[in-house]
Amino acid sequence: MSAQPIIWQTLAQDEGARAGILRTRRATIETPVFMPVGTLGSVKGVRFEALETELDARIILANTYHLYLRPGVELIRACGGLHRFIGWERAMLTDSGGFQVWSLSGLRRVTEEGVEFRSHIDGSQCFLSPEIAMEAQAALGAEIVMAFDECPPGKSSLEEARRSMELTLRWAQRSRRRFLELQREGADAGRTQEQDLLSGAQAQFGIVQGAIHLDLRRESLARTVEIGFEGYALGGLSVGEEKGAMYEVLAEIAPLMPADRPRYLMGVGTPEDLLEAVAHGIDMFDCVLPTRTARNGLAWTSRGRLNVKNARWARDTKPLDEECACAVCRRHSRAYLRHLYLAGEMLAAILLTHHNLFFFLDTMRRVRQSIRSGCFSRFRQEFLERFNAGLD
Numbered sequence: 431m432s433a434q435p436i437i438w439q440t441l442a443q444d445e446g447a448r449a450g451i452l453r454t455r456r457a458t459i460e461t462p463v464f465m466p467v468g469t470l471g472s473v474k475g476v477r478f479e480a481l482e483t484e485l486d487a488r489i490i491l492a493n494t495y496h497l498y499l500r501p502g503v504e505l506i507r508a509c510g511g512l513h514r515f516i517g518w519e520r521a522m523l524t525d526s527g528g529f530q531v532w533s534l535s536g537l538r539r540v541t542e543e544g545v546e547f548r549s550h551i552d553g554s555q556c557f558l559s560p561e562i563a564m565e566a567q568a569a570l571g572a573e574i575v576m577a578f579d580e581c582p583p584g585k586s587s588l589e590e591a592r593r594s595m596e597l598t599l600r601w602a603q604r605s606r607r608r609f610l611e612l613q614r615e616g617a618d619a620g621r622t623q624e625q626d627l628l629s630g631a632q633a634q635f636g637i638v639q640g641a642i643h644l645d646l647r648r649e650s651l652a653r654t655v656e657i658g659f660e661g662y663a664l665g666g667l668s669v670g671e672e673k674g675a676m677y678e679v680l681a682e683i684a685p686l687m688p689a690d691r692p693r694y695l696m697g698v699g700t701p702e703d704l705l706e707a708v709a710h711g712i713d714m715f716d717c718v719l720p721t722r723t724a725r726n727g728l729a730w731t732s733r734g735r736l737n738v739k740n741a742r743w744a745r746d747t748k749p750l751d752e753e754c755a756c757a758v759c760r761r762h763s764r765a766y767l768r769h770l771y772l773a774g775e776m777l778a779a780i781l782l783t784h785h786n787l788f789f790f791l792d793t794m795r796r797v798r799q800s801i802r803s804g805c806f807s808r809f810r811q812e813f814l815e816r817f818n819a820g821l822d
């Protein structure tokens with residue numbers, strides 16, 4: 431039995447924004463959705479029970495590049511796949527590794543075949559190709575897997591962006607071919623219904639590149655759709671380009687992405703960026719912002735950014751965000767969080783991470799509500815007015 435495909439349906443359209451439902455074997459995901467990043471199989475600083483209960487995260491992202499290097503995908507397969515290995519029972523998406531090789535490993539050599547690189551962990555010689563990236567993701571077992579692509583720098587010239595886009599398209603064809611072969615092999619393996627429920631990707635997403643060059647972006651989208659995927663991602667953004675250029679790509683390209691498939695913006699972003707992208711019809715997001723900045727003392731609030739390191743909060747007994755309903759804001763003060771952070775207490779990162787994820791996930795819940803009520807534009811305006819008003 432081949433893995434059942436994901437089921438995508440649009441529930442409401444509000445100007446350019448849309449609200450939908452993505453049904454995978456393990457979770458019903460309401461969109462627009464923010465995916466917490468669990469690079470190495472953990473969302474740093476937060477337990478899965480909290481992610482499932484108070485935070486109600488339905489899908490998280492993991493990175494093939496990192497898990498391929500450590501502990502290795504064969505070990506994870508031998509332990510029953512990534513969901514079982516880490517104890518996460520809802521949905522997962524795995525990024526394919528191309529971007530992480532580019533952003534993490536120093537020495538790397540890109541050839542037609544794939545990417546040779548040195549592990550950022552022990553410097554050993556490694557190699558990833560579209561085929562290896564698909565086989566690695568099959569071993570991990572996420573419901574949604576990403577094609578293997580190359581992400582050019584955000585300010586690439588037209589020539590560099592075209593060269594990279596053409597390579598990504600050839601790798602997209604190889605990724606798709608290997609994905610379909612693996613699906614057939616899995617089906618031919620005579621998986622029982624139960625096994626099918628536990629393994630086998632339900633969807634592979636293609637990744638649109640082209641940097642900030644709109645003609646390239648339109649060509650990349652058309653040729654990626656021609657290959658045919660269950661969903662489509664905008665890659666190559668939030669990688670050093672001007673924010674205005676990213677917004678221009680969103681405005682021009684997102685509405686052209688197939689309306690009957692999920693639209694995923696990779697690696698983005700701040701609350702302002704999320705609202706901008708939702709306005710142009712993006713459904714899925716992932717970003718390390720809420721988790722990584724928490725470990726550096728930053729809280730995201732309805733009144734903007736609050737860094738607990740600031741002496742301004744030393745005696746402030748108010749919660750991080752007076753309008754936040756999370757467990758951290760119900761119990762703790764800015765003064766206490768500042769004390770924990772300055773004392774180097776690990777609880778500082780844990781509490782700030784919990785609050786930040788609650789803020790991002792709850793904001794997306796309110797976004798979905800506003801789209802389904804036909805008032806997203808007003809919600810977005812009011813949200814940004816308060817967010818940019820700053821803290822009194």
Ligand SMILES: N#Cc1ccc(CCNc2nc3cc4nc(N)[nH]c(=O)c4cc3[nH]2)cc1
Nearest residue numbers: 526529581665666667668696697718719722
């Ligand atoms: N704190 C913090 C923080 C650190 C980095 C970032 C930028 C993340 N941007 C980003 N992730 C990406 C992943 C990607 N994956 C793939 N396979 N392809 C991409 O083009 C791609 C592009 C991305 N752009 C955003 C916030």
